[in-house]
Amino acid sequence: MSSPDPQVRAARNQSTSSARPGARGPVVAVTGAASGIGALLTERLAASDEVRQVVAIDERRGDCAAARWQVLDVRDPAIAEKLRGADVVVHLALDLDLETDAGARTAYNVRGTQTVLTAAAAAGVHRVVLCTSAMVYGALPDNELPLSEDAELRATAEATGVGDLLEIERLARRAPRAHPGLNVTVVRPAVLVGGVDTALTRYFESPRLLVVAGSRPAWQFCHVDDLCSALEYAVLEKADGELAVGCDGWLEQEEVEELSGIRRMELPSTVALGAAARLHRIGLTPSPAGDLAYTMYPWVVSGSRLHDAGWRPKYTNEEVLAELLDEVSGRRTVAGRRLGRKDATAAGAAGATVALLGAAAVVRRARKARRRI
Numbered sequence: 001m002s003s004p005d006p007q008v009r010a011a012r013n014q015s016t017s018s019a020r021p022g023a024r025g026p027v028v029a030v031t032g033a034a035s036g037i038g039a040l041l042t043e044r045l046a047a048s049d050e051v052r053q054v055v056a057i058d059e060r061r062g063d064c065a066a067a068r069w070q071v072l073d074v075r076d077p078a079i080a081e082k083l084r085g086a087d088v089v090v091h092l093a094l095d096l097d098l099e100t101d102a103g104a105r106t107a108y109n110v111r112g113t114q115t116v117l118t119a120a121a122a123a124g125v126h127r128v129v130l131c132t133s134a135m136v137y138g139a140l141p142d143n144e145l146p147l148s149e150d151a152e153l154r155a156t157a158e159a160t161g162v163g164d165l166l167e168i169e170r171l172a173r174r175a176p177r178a179h180p181g182l183n184v185t186v187v188r189p190a191v192l193v194g195g196v197d198t199a200l201t202r203y204f205e206s207p208r209l210l211v212v213a214g215s216r217p218a219w220q221f222c223h224v225d226d227l228c229s230a231l232e233y234a235v236l237e238k239a240d241g242e243l244a245v246g247c248d249g250w251l252e253q254e255e256v257e258e259l260s261g262i263r264r265m266e267l268p269s270t271v272a273l274g275a276a277a278r279l280h281r282i283g284l285t286p287s288p289a290g291d292l293a294y295t296m297y298p299w300v301v302s303g304s305r306l307h308d309a310g311w312r313p314k315y316t317n318e319e320v321l322a323e324l325l326d327e328v329s330g331r332r333t334v335a336g337r338r339l340g341r342k343d344a345t346a347a348g349a350a351g352a353t354v355a356l357l358g359a360a361a362v363v364r365r366a367r368k369a370r371r372r373i
C-alpha cells in the first residue's frame with residue numbers, strides 16, 4: 001500500500017494531536033475562530049474537559065495551538081468537508097463592523113450563515129449554534145421589562161446590522177424544516193462589552209449622553225466572557241432553543257449617568273432622529289437613525305432559559321459598565337463617528353449633541369444654498 005499524500009498525512013497527524021486523549025464529549029467546530037468572540041470561545045472550549053476536540057475555522061490561522069485549524073472562507077461550499085466528524089458547529093463568522101459597506105456586510109453575513117447551515121446538515125452535524133443579539137426583539141416603548149425569550153421579534157432593519165440578524169433568525173427557524181435532524185440554537189446577547197466596537201459602546205464615548213425627551217432607556221449589558229460561557233452551555237446541550245443572555249436586571253438612565261459621571265444632553269425626538277438620519281444619509285456618521293432607538297426604549301431580556309439550566313452571569317451591569325468606561329477612556333465620538341485628537345478637544349468643549357445639531361444645521365444651510373442656485 002502506498003504512503004498517504006504528505007498533506008493528508010499532516011492533516012491526520014494534526015487531527016490526532018489536537019484531540020484530547022481519552023476525552024469524551026463533542027467535537028466542536030467554531031467559525032470566526034481567529035479573532036473576537038470566536039477566539040475567546042475557541043480557547044475556552046479547547047481547555048474544557050467536556051469537549052473532545054475543537055476545529056477552528058477562519059480565513060487566517062489564529063493563536064489557539066490546541067485547536068485543529070481549517071483556513072477558508074465560510075461562504076466556500078468546501079466547508080462541508082471540513083465539518084465532517086464535528087458534532088456541533090458554533091457560527092461566529094459575522095461582520096458587524098460599523099465602517100463596513102452595508103451591502104457587502106449583508107452579503108457576507110447572510111451567505112455565510114446559509115452556507116454553514118447547509119454544510120453542517122450535509123456533514124452530519126447534529127447541532128448548530130448561532131449568535132445574533134437581543135436587538136432583534138426591537139427597542140419599543142411598550143416592551144415588557146424584562147422580555148421573555150419567546151417575545152415577538154419586533155425589530156426593523158433600521159439599525160446597524162439588525163436586518164442581517166433578523167435574516168439569520170429566519171434562517172435558523174427554517175433550517176430544521178429544510179434539514180430534518182439538525183438542531184439550531186440561537187443565542188441573543190444584550191449590549192456586548194469587552195473588546196467590541198458597536199454603536200451602543202460608542203454611545204459612552206460621547207462627551208455628553210444624548211437622551212431623547214420622553215424616552216425611558218433601560219441598560220442591560222453582557223460581558224463577552226458571559227457570552228462565551230452561555231455559548232458553551234449551548235454547545236454542551238445544557239440549554240437549547242432561543243437563549244437570551246445578559247447581566248441580571250438593568251440600569252435606569254439616571255443610574256448610568258451617576259455611575260459614569262457623564263452628564264446628559266436632552267433633545268426632542270424629532271430633532272435628534274432627524275439630525276441623525278440626515279448625517280448618516282450624507283455619509284458623515286456610520287450609525288443610522290435606527291440605532292438611537294436602542295438608547296431610547298428598553299430591550300432588556302430575562303435570560304430565564306439559561307437560568308433554568310443553572311447558568312449565571314459572572315458580571316453585574318455595574319461591573320460591565322465600569323469596564324466599558326475604562327475601555328473607551330480617551331476616545332471621543334460624535335453621532336457615532338470617531339474623532340481625531342484635535343476634533344475631540346473641540347467636541348469635548350461643545351458637547352456631542354451640540355456638534356450633532358451644528359452639523360445638521362450645516363446640512364440644512366447647504367441644501368438651501370443649492371436650491372437658491
